[in-house]
Amino acid sequence: MNDKDHIGKASYTRALEILRQHPGISARGFAEQMWPNAEGWHHVCKVGRGATYGAGMWRAGGGYLGRLIKQGLVRREYSWSGQYVYFALAEKQLV
Numbered sequence: 001m002n003d004k005d006h007i008g009k010a011s012y013t014r015a016l017e018i019l020r021q022h023p024g025i026s027a028r029g030f031a032e033q034m035w036p037n038a039e040g041w042h043h044v045c046k047v048g049r050g051a052t053y054g055a056g057m058w059r060a061g062g063g064y065l066g067r068l069i070k071q072g073l074v075r076r077e078y079s080w081s082g083q084y085v086y087f088a089l090a091e092k093q094l095v
Contacts (some may be wrong), residue, residue, distance in 0.1 A: 012068070012071075012073070013026045014034070015030075015034060015064065015065075015068060016068075016073060016074075018030060018033045019074060019086060019087060019088035020088045021090075023077070023087050024026060024038055024077075024085040024086075024087065025085065026058075026083055026084070026085055026086075027058045027059075027061040027062035027065060027072050027083075027084065027086070028058035028061060028087065029061075030059070030061040030064070030065060031054075031057040031058050031060055031061030031064075032057075034059075034064070035057065035060070035061075038057060040056050040057045040060065041053060041054040041057055042054070043056060045056075050079060053059065062084075067085050068095055072089070073088065073089055074088055075085065075089055076090060
């Protein structure tokens with residue numbers, strides 16, 4: 001694991017607890033649970049023909065979940081609704 005992929009143990013623990021409480025959560029839902037008061041939710045981003053609040057936050061959530069997948073702590077599935085959903089792997093524990 002390089003420095004860029006390093007996340008603190010407390011942060012991992014919180015993330016895995018969120019995934020266990022909300023199995024099948026989306027990247028946006030994860031970000032809403034992980035960082036509910038982040039400044040990024042108030043930023044407006046242009047999307048398509050309009051704008052939306054907090055678009056960068058679901059990207060941050062997806063990036064964070066990607067790190068957890070790389071560590072073997074989370075699995076990702078493609079749902080019928082056309083988005084990826086995430087699940088914590090119960091047999092994996094933090095060292």
